[in-house]
Amino acid sequence: MxxxxxxxxxxxxxxxxxxxxxxxxxxxxxxxxxxxxxxxxxxxxxxxxxxxxxxxxxxxxxxxxxxxxxxxxxxxxxxxxxxxxxxxxxxxxxxxxxxxxxxxxxxxxxxxxxxxxxxxxxxxxxxxxxxxxxxxMGREITGAKNPVVLYVSGGNTQVIAYSRQCYRIFGETLDIAVGNCLDRFARVINLSNDPSPGYNIEQEARRGKRLLPLPYATKGMDISLSGILTSAEALTYDKRYRPDGKQKSPEDEDVITPADLCFSLQETVFAMLVEITERAMAHIGSKEVLIVGGVGCNERLQEMMGIMARERKGEVFATDERFxxxxxxxxxxxxxxxxxxxxxxxxxxxxxxxxxxxxxxxxxxxx
Missing domain, CATH: 3.30.420.40 (ATPase, nucleotide binding domain)
Structure with a gap:
């Protein structure tokens, strides 16, 4: 030792x-x-x-x-x-x-x-x-003992686990961080930055009704997010896209709204994060997941991670916006x-x- x-x-x-x-x-x-x-x-x-x-x-x-x-x-x-x-x-x-x-x-x-x-x-x-x-801080507040850590913020996206006095990175983003991806898309659809663009995307996504096809890019234990951001942005130029979200005639039943885009972006990106986190859990035999970083406040991410953890008879630990x-x-x-x-x-x-x-x-x- x-x-x-x-x-x-x-x-x-x-x-x-x-x-x-x-x-x-x-x-x-x-x-x-x-x-x-x-x-x-x-x-x-x-x-x-x-x-x-x-x-x-x-x-x-x-x-x-x-x-x-x-x-x-x-x-x-x-x-x-x-x-x-x-x-x-x-x-x-x-x-x-x-x-x-x-x-x-x-x-x-x-x-x-x-x-x-x-x-x-x-x-x-x-x-x-x-x-x-x-x-x-996450370990101290939640009481998680030896979790797989999903660290998601504006500048970082990593899946981490502790071993031999080092926090080792099992997977990470190959380009932009998940928080950066969400923030940049919020700017595309002109959402407010108060209190944060990621929070406002989360609120907008709750009104979304359509899951639109977006690139799903997991590469082993790593993920790529620049392509999904580009694809989501491209949909804002689609003739079906209505920034006001209102359907004005029967022909507009397939209208794409900002809420649909936020919902689709969140669901796809978070599914990728859950997948690589589950791989790390299986690799080290852990039953705990600790979500930290600014994006970790997102309740939908916590919900999706919780579904995965329960299926593995595990538990998710997360904190509120204070930490x-x-x-x-x-x-x-x-x-x-x-x-x-x-x-x-x-x-x-x-x-x-x-x-x-x-x-x-x-x-x-x-x-």
Whole structure:
């Protein structure tokens, strides 16, 4: 066994409670959260504050504008977070920030804030992998022990399982992430970005009545989503497509509505995700599925995954939007787990990387 497993495990019997501030800003959500690890090893969420950069309908968010948003709101979000947690910067044991993956400019903005606070208050830094933050927070909230993880967000789509102190990627997208696919289609049909385009696609899909044929592209354990997005977009130019969704004459019985397109896109993409997740479950013999990431809030995805899991006599674990959508508390949780095992990030190495893969992290806090 690795040498660190032979020492007294501070995760089981810490000598005192530990406090961490987590800062997240890899995309359009700026989050700050304070978490407390008690003497018995349990976690207590003291605060979890978030502010989202929302663009007009039909527009995405650009790195430069998103970074400006994070700069504008950083102090207010952090102060609000500390106030709700009823702690000061001096009470913290460490400051955790998102090292990657994500958008370059927003990542750098949050890293700069974290470095500044570290220097001002002489607190150690812990750089955190964004994906690991989602997984560890999901495990903590749901109580899942050793699940197959489906990580679905705006920038990532991966099927993951833990083995030998590493979260190993069994399958992933070969092109765009599922959240990006849904967001881009929302822009095509001019859906609002408030609170998020993915949420509004989910609401629109509930009114859909027709399952339209779209490309189904699973390739082993991987999936491809760019083709299905192109095909769904092409249907908006079909002569049967009516943006208002109204049937104006008997000849329009086969009319295609935005709701039909959203329904068809969701059903097809989610079916692909369920398929590759089931393959991973069969491979490692797991009965648990943990869904994390922003798209993990989607109730239809949870429902479809639940049907599959029940057929395998398994169980699905998922969280609500407080912990599914990018937030600071997940960074605090993963960062504090690493900190309590002696891991910190030197100031000289407190950089960011847009392509920080899940399987590059040494998960030394798991036996």
């Amino acid at each position: 690795p040498s660190h497993s032979r020492r007294t495990n501070p995760l089981i019997n810490p000598e005192r409670p530990r406090l961490a501030l987590g800062l997240e800003g890899s995309a359009n959500k700026l989050g700050a959260g304070v978490i407390k690890h008690t003497e018995d090893g349990s976690s207590i969420v003291l605060s979890n504050v978030r502010h989202t950069y929302i663009t007009p309908p039909g527009e995405g968010f650009q790195p430069r504008d998103t970074a400006l948003h994070h700069r504008k709101w950083a102090l207010e979000v952090i102060n609000d977070c500390l106030l709700k947690a009823n702690v000061s910067m001096h009470d913290l044991d460490c400051i955790c920030y998102t090292k990657g993956p994500g958008m370059g400019a927003p990542l750098q903005t949050v890293a700069l804030v974290a470095r500044t606070l570290s220097l001002l208050f002489e607190k150690p830094l812990v750089g955190v992998n964004h994906c690991i933050g989602h997984i560890e 599914c959508i990018d937030n600071g508390i997940m960074i605090a949780q993963a960062g504090l787990l690493a900190f309590r095992m002696g891991q910190t990030t030197p100031l000289a190495k407190s950089t960011c990387t847009q392509r920080f893969r899940t399987d590059q992290v040494d998960v030394i806090w798991r036996a």
